[in-house]
Amino acid sequence: MTHVAVLGAAGRMGQAVCHAVETASDLTLASRLDAGDDAATVAASGAQVAVDFTVPSATEANVHALIDAGVHAVVGTTGWDEDSLGRVRDHLQAANAGRAGAADPQLGVLIAPNFALSAVLAMRFAAQAAQYFESAEVIELHHPGKVDAPSGTAVHTAQGMAAARREAGLAPMPDATETALEGARGADVDGIPVHSVRLRGLVAHEEILLGNPGEQLSIRTDSFDRSSFMPGVLLGIRQIGTRPGLTVGLEHLLDL
Numbered sequence: 001m002t003h004v005a006v007l008g009a010a011g012r013m014g015q016a017v018c019h020a021v022e023t024a025s026d027l028t029l030a031s032r033l034d035a036g037d038d039a040a041t042v043a044a045s046g047a048q049v050a051v052d053f054t055v056p057s058a059t060e061a062n063v064h065a066l067i068d069a070g071v072h073a074v075v076g077t078t079g080w081d082e083d084s085l086g087r088v089r090d091h092l093q094a095a096n097a098g099r100a101g102a103a104d105p106q107l108g109v110l111i112a113p114n115f116a117l118s119a120v121l122a123m124r125f126a127a128q129a130a131q132y133f134e135s136a137e138v139i140e141l142h143h144p145g146k147v148d149a150p151s152g153t154a155v156h157t158a159q160g161m162a163a164a165r166r167e168a169g170l171a172p173m174p175d176a177t178e179t180a181l182e183g184a185r186g187a188d189v190d191g192i193p194v195h196s197v198r199l200r201g202l203v204a205h206e207e208i209l210l211g212n213p214g215e216q217l218s219i220r221t222d223s224f225d226r227s228s229f230m231p232g233v234l235l236g237i238r239q240i241g242t243r244p245g246l247t248v249g250l251e252h253l254l255d256l
């Protein structure tokens, strides 16, 4: 039986994760934490794994506290960049160097911008397709309660596509824009324009547009309900104990 703590337990995702953990026969919900609670207390609740769905401004400090507490972490909170990921990688390496044996297992942290299978596949397909198209843009569409833009998924998608374009030696994308209102061409993520829509009624959606003369490929993922993220979160909880160090992206846990 794996004991699980949930950080951000009062939030939209935290509530869904608590319910998913409570209804899984191999998991026990050890503690629920929200703003104002100390992440360092999760070990005392008996948790071996903590799940973080909080806010971009808090998640990195939470992860460092969890590493210090000797608890594996599964993180869905967005807002990570190369610097913050690097600090977690270094902290894990230092912490794991001092840990050995069954009573002191090697710690793992999984940080995934999207736990929905459709989104993970969309990111993979977009990276595969990117080298074959002159033009590529990403449109992400979310509920208006979301605090960050662009979405972590859109950043991850654009970075994967940009890396594939670089590797294939593609020229910059055609774009004759000479004058534009600020923001009209979206945010520039590694040379890929990313557009953010916030609309009441939406949950989490993304469309990737790829264009060539005379043709277009559209790749779209829609999470209509937060239940779409739960199989991925549960997979992360079940596997993180066997994955020491930092893993970025659920794709590494799937047989894609």
Ligand SMILES: NC(=O)c1ccc[n+]([C@@H]2O[C@H](COP(=O)([O-])OP(=O)(O)OC[C@H]3O[C@@H](n4cnc5c(N)ncnc54)[C@H](O)[C@@H]3O)[C@@H](O)[C@H]2O)c1
Pocket: 007, 008, 009, 010, 011, 012, 013, 014, 033, 034, 035, 036, 037, 053, 054, 055, 056, 058, 062, 075, 076, 077, 078, 079, 112, 113, 114, 115, 116, 152, 229
């Ligand atoms: N990876 C994914 O698949 C996925 C899916 C959905 C959302 N997200 C991300 O998860 C995060 C949370 O999304 P949400 O819609 O649940 O947000 P939310 O605002 O509904 O919930 C966040 C919760 O975190 C709490 N919180 C704030 N600071 C905290 C702290 N220091 N310690 C503990 N709790 C704290 C808040 O009080 C709130 O209850 C966002 O970054 C979002 O982008 C990721």
Ligand SMILES: O=C(O)C1=N[C@H](C(=O)O)CCC1
Pocket: 078, 113, 114, 142, 143, 146, 147, 150, 151, 152, 153, 154, 203, 204
């Ligand atoms: O609801 C959110 O907020 C979501 N955030 C993630 C992101 O920023 O990519 C994943 C989808 C839902």
